[in-house]
């Protein structure tokens with residue numbers, strides 16, 4: 210059974226079309242990633258799915274409930290981790306969790322148990338009594354997540370839950386999400402960090418300019434770029450001869466697989482080991498000094514680059 | 524229950540905000556004290572000078588001399604700028620007032636002089652049409668002061684006359700009570716004039732409560748700008764739950780402040796708020812519902828805290844000025860005074876003044892009903908507005 214079905218979703222802000230016909234579905238128990246650069250329309254899509262505001266057109270179903278018509282009913286099943294911290298700073302972690310639990314109609318010992326359980330999960334039992342305003346960015350993020358899972362939602366929707374935090378908190382959050390998914394919770398995770406999505410998500414949708422430009426499992430997405438690895442040669446700017454480089458390389462590779470920039474030269478190839486020496490030699494022949502060699506396995510970054518001609522992040 | 528916890532949360536936040544907490548409690552008391560002592564004596568002179576001249580109908584049945592002193596010396600001469608005195612027969616006076624040819628009149632009882640000299644209070648009936656509270660207050664003030672000062676002077680100048688027992692100090696109604704168009708007030712020691720300190724205590728109190736509402740609503744608007752509001756909307760909380768919780772929190776805060784103001788002024792400065800404790804409590808609650816409803820409605824229209832902060836402060840000033848918190852209501856014509864009853868603070872102030880001058884709860888029931896009615900009406904509008912805003916959000 211599908212946990213979520215999104216059909217031809219569209220949303221405009223004034224004359225600007227932020228979401229231009231997005232389709233995807235998420236199965237029960239699955240973890241689905243939405244990957245896209247800043248301003249791609251991830252948050253807008255998420256906010257419509259959670260029923261925060263309606264789309265201009267399209268259909269959203271959570272289980273068999275129409276979110277646009279019955280947002281309150283669908284919201285009972287979902288937990289939402291908003292992109293920004295949505296907590297009361299002058300209340301403690303425990304007070305915040307209790308408050309949000311009450312907003313989901315938890316009370317009495319059920320509420321207490323739930324808060325204790327969540328504090329355990331987010332690793333803040335020790336600091337539970339401290340005000341959120343005294344927390345680090347990472348700790349706030351963790352409470353932000355905690356507030357979304359108190360009522361044990363079937364579907365957890367997370368909008369960039371790790372932006373701007375230290376690696377330690379980030380790892381903790383990733384482990385937490387993995388753990389929740391392992392317990393059967395369906396996850397939708399948006400990010401512009403491809404490593405996170407690669408690590409967490411069984412299926413991934415790539416969003417750009419309000420459109421879902423690709424979607425599938427990680428290996429399916431790799432297929433779209435023919436599973437090409439990327440060889441990157443960093444070169445010394447002073448000694449480089451860009452024109453000579455272009456000439457010498459086009460003899461070896463097809464033009465679409467080559468990228469020449471001021472400080473690096475890149476080639477895409479299915480089996481990088483086989484062409485590595487040829488590549489290096491033809492660059493060296495032009496008198497260009499090579500400072501490092503790097504082989505990058507095909508990943509979402511290169512998929513995105515391949516699809517849009519741009520990097521995921523600048 | 525959700526709205527209850529929302530209110531509890533709001534109160535927690537206020538209690539932890541030191542600045543808000545101090546403003547809530549200390550500022551009103553401080554200002555009342557300052558204004559009370561500063562305006563204490565000035566106001567009595569000002570209020571009379573700046574009011575438009577009006578005609579006072581007088582029926583003098585008194586056989587003694589004091590009534591002549593009161594009407595000829597005090598009203599006709601000393602107050603000639605404010606009051607023109609005309610003498611009537613009793614029936615004539617009632618007819619004039621009923622036909623709205625005259626707004627206010629007094630009937631001086633035949634025992635007037637005797638009664639004052641014997642210290643038994645004033646035997647005068649004040650007859651007015653409704654809604655001339657202010658003129659009535661002035662006349663009442665004058666008579667009160669007259670009747671208090673005469674016996675004292677009398678004692679001092681050794682002119683005291685033999686005390687006559689057996690005089691009844693009862694109210695002379697003689698069937699006039701059946702005329703609903705006419706207000707009759709019998710002036711005796713029971714109805715007290717409202718002093719300037721009392722006036723300002725009520726006026727300032729009402730203004731502070733307005734400011735608290737603005738403060739509360741601006742936190743509400745601020746919350747709307749923040750992510751927490753969106754998160755709230757994603758929980759089981761409905762719009763009506765949300766507004767109800769907000770209003771409940773606001774009402775609790777305002778009631779706390781009102782309690783401090785009323786208790787503080789009466790304990791510290793001896794301000795009398797009237798004998799009807801239940802009247803004060805119910806009116807305060809009604810006012811707070813009214814003001815909070817208006818505030819919550821205004822808050823539902825505002826997108827940013829900044830715009831609300833500016834508009835809110837501006838509106839409070841205007842409302843406070845019109846409602847009598849800055850300039851005594853006495854200076855306005857009666858129709859303006861009536862219109863200000865549509866402002867939550869105007870209605871509240873006038874009702875507090877009524878209570879201070881001795882009104883009982885049954886007399887202020889219409890004001891209470893109107894106040895609560897307005898509040899609920901505003902609340903309903905706010906609810907409609909909020910759900911509409913969501914539907915069209917960013918569209």
Ligand SMILES: Nc1ncnc2c1ncn2[C@@H]1O[C@H](COP(=O)(O)OP(=O)(O)OP(=O)(O)O)[C@@H](O)[C@H]1O
Pocket residue numbers: 222225227245246247248249250251252253254292369401917
């Ligand atoms: N309320 C709004 N009014 C006008 N434009 C908006 C609004 N919200 C979003 N947009 C625009 O819509 C586009 C998509 O925004 P959205 O927040 O969905 O992107 P995102 O993928 O979540 O980006 P990020 O990674 O930065 O969070 C952006 O160009 C943004 O400027």
Ligand SMILES: [Mg+2]
Pocket residue numbers: 251252253292368369
């Ligand atoms: Mg976003």
